[in-house]
Amino acid sequence: MNNAVFDRLTKVLNPISQKIAGEPHIAAIAAGVVATLPFTMAGAVVSIIKSLTFLPESFRNLLNVPYNMTMGVIAVVVAFSVAYQFSQRADVDTFTSPLTSVIMFLMVAAPQSSAIFTTDFVAGKALKGQTISDVISFTYLGARGMFLAIIIALVSVEITVFCKKHHLVIKMPESVPPYVSKSFSAVIPVVLNMIIFYALSLLASSTLGLTIPQVIDKVLTPALNIVGSIWGIILLTIFAQLLWLLGLHGDNLMYAATVYPMSIQAILLNGQLAAAGKPLQYTPALTFIFHSYGGAGATIGLAFWLLFARSKQLKTMGKIGIVPAIFNINEPLTYGIPIMLNPTLAIPFIICPILSVLIAHFAWITGFMPLPSHMSGGLPLIINEFVYGGGAWQYVVVGLLIVVMSLIIYYPFFKIYDNQLLAKEKASETADDAKGQGDSL
Template sequence: MNRLVAWLENYVLPLANRLAQVRWLVALRDAFITVMPITIAGSLAVLIKSLIEAAKVNLGWKTFAFVMQPLVLISNVVWRGTFSLFALFFALTLGYQLAKNLEVSPLGGAVVSLASFTMSIASFVNLKVRGVNLTIHNAFDISQLSTTGTFTAIIFGSLGVVIYAFCLHERFMLHFSTTLPRAEQEAFDSLVPGIIAIFAVGLINFIFQSATGTYFGNWLLKTIQIPLVNMGQGFGMVLLVTLLVQIFWFFGINGISVLAPILDSIWLPAQNVNVTAARDGNVPPFLWVRGSFDVFAWFGGAGGTLMLIVAILLFSKRSDYRTIAKVALAPGIFNINEPIVLGLPVVLNPVYFIPFVLAPLVNVAFSYWVSIMGLVNPVQVAVPSIMPPLIGPFLACNYDWRAIVLSLIDMLIALAIWTPFVFAADKIADADKTPQFFTTQY
């Protein structure tokens, strides 16, 4: 065990530290976090509509459904203003966060990122109407404004901001009197860099469209985004990311945050497709999405540490462990695990390395195959990460009671994995309390 921990510390920990310091990855993570209100608001609209529809179809509450129709219409308006424009909002937040990390004007970066993104999903669209091929010029593909355009926003939004920041750092700007108000001075400083960045991205898109006959967003969707999202449905890929999250966390590095660019880039678009399908009354196409990790494996936080708290309260005889567990119980119910992970600690504690890694892997594997067999609805609603276990899966799976059963089984499995190591920790503590003998000479 000590050799394994030493190997991970020598080879994996430096990689995690380097990833955590890459400014583009940090900006990407923060951008996804910033746009979370848009995701949650759109998902709440889906929940409201689904609840009213379920009451009408399953319970026969037709009068209730009729009375609640205004709320359904309001939810549709919320949807159109939030989730259906996800990539648009994401391009703004990514530009802001990346510009801030590159130490240039965040608002200027947000504008450049948005312009760079929209240029990549526009110009002309080829349509086939009644067997006739038509080309519509100066058009936007509005489907790319939703989660479909996320990868395009990442690539061209980042490219535009990087060019913009480079020009600012190289002082490619108009110089005016320093007596100008700060807002005007920043606007004039950003003028030339912004123009250079936007025209550079425009030139790239023009060349690409002239060479391929299609706009970049459409090409990216078909050749990279869809295959990458489909790859994320593979069992091995799901387990690998789960393993890396746990290993990073074991060394005190928030694995979910470090790997957020991967988690959100691959599994969040799949989740958003499921949310859209549920809203339209269609069958969600993806079985494993971003929220699946949270509701079926990371209850109490990464590692399923809520079950560690329960195991300590049930079986541990150590007063210090029980005190920490009591303090950590309330945060753990809301999936906040820092009190137990850092307070016990679990971090860098060889006794708890195996269950900390193994419990989420087993839970993910079990839940994945249950989902494959169609025994539970896939996650199709985005719920806040602080939603307590059992309630979170029920809502995330669109009011599927089977999600509660699966989540409960996962928690019992994690409890069974954690419990022997809680007993082991008690025995190790008892062994350390060796008696000391004193001799007195007269």
């Protein structure tokens, strides 16, 4: 693919890319899901400690509460964070709107109910058969409710936007303090949200015999299976890499609002199974843990070879890019080398992520590497995957194997491009010397 083809494709796709990247719903989902990272990381640390069987069981049981209050309610965090991000972009109240989203989500996903004890919950106290009230279910407050939380966050804010646009708000006199006036202006949007979501919940239960979360489950399962297939992942990876080569942010356009939330949901569901002592079963999108070693294009190998470049340009980029690459950040290389619009580096840039996905997939299907059940992010290579795997040493082996693969695949293309730039630099120096001698005469 030559530069002329790249240029033509860029002219066609660049406006589309900018429109997608600036779309407030997509941007809100991407930013909102990323905002959950501190809570998923905290839950991951607790989960890893819980998995250490040499610790006393009584101590590990004490960690159930912090685990359930982080991983177990992650959908509640999503409902708030996505609504907050969207309300910022929609220019509505960033305090009431996220809280409205959370309340609507709890009303739909965890309605108040009663429960009957099937066993004696407290030793020496006969509770079996007794009924308790004011019970809510945690089933959809965790990973299983993430997509429902995203939908409710977006819709609830849209309802508020509708009310603002059509002046469906209670206006108070100017003499009323602003914080009081703002509270009253939120009354109608909150009531309208409540009517709509509760009506939908009653409609689903009366016509389908299912709750809204159960309906989402039935819709989402096929999508998870498609994305989770190895061919689906490879196809998405190819598209993402082509976008990067055109100078577009492939990860944001292909993954941010769809695949990443699905991947997070699958991993957190595995975490809940692990916490319950059950075998892990969710594999969708999990190979995205390994597909970008060193950043998009699995460029850790290229980042390493740049340190030994002969051309000044690549040598400089190697010094700049190696540390970010260790933390899976390679925008300095993508735009600085550049990799985008670069036919020489396009081939390994597409091949390496695909091979990374295949290596990880093979390690899982053969049973060599256990399925991940923890969230991680922002950590250096190998360590990041080690945390993802809950401390499984196999993740270190697979990570190192991908690093070696990246080194091997990128080397010949790096040498070709390095020699090209070196020749240009020498030609430029020769021309400058000749010009200098001419000026001296």
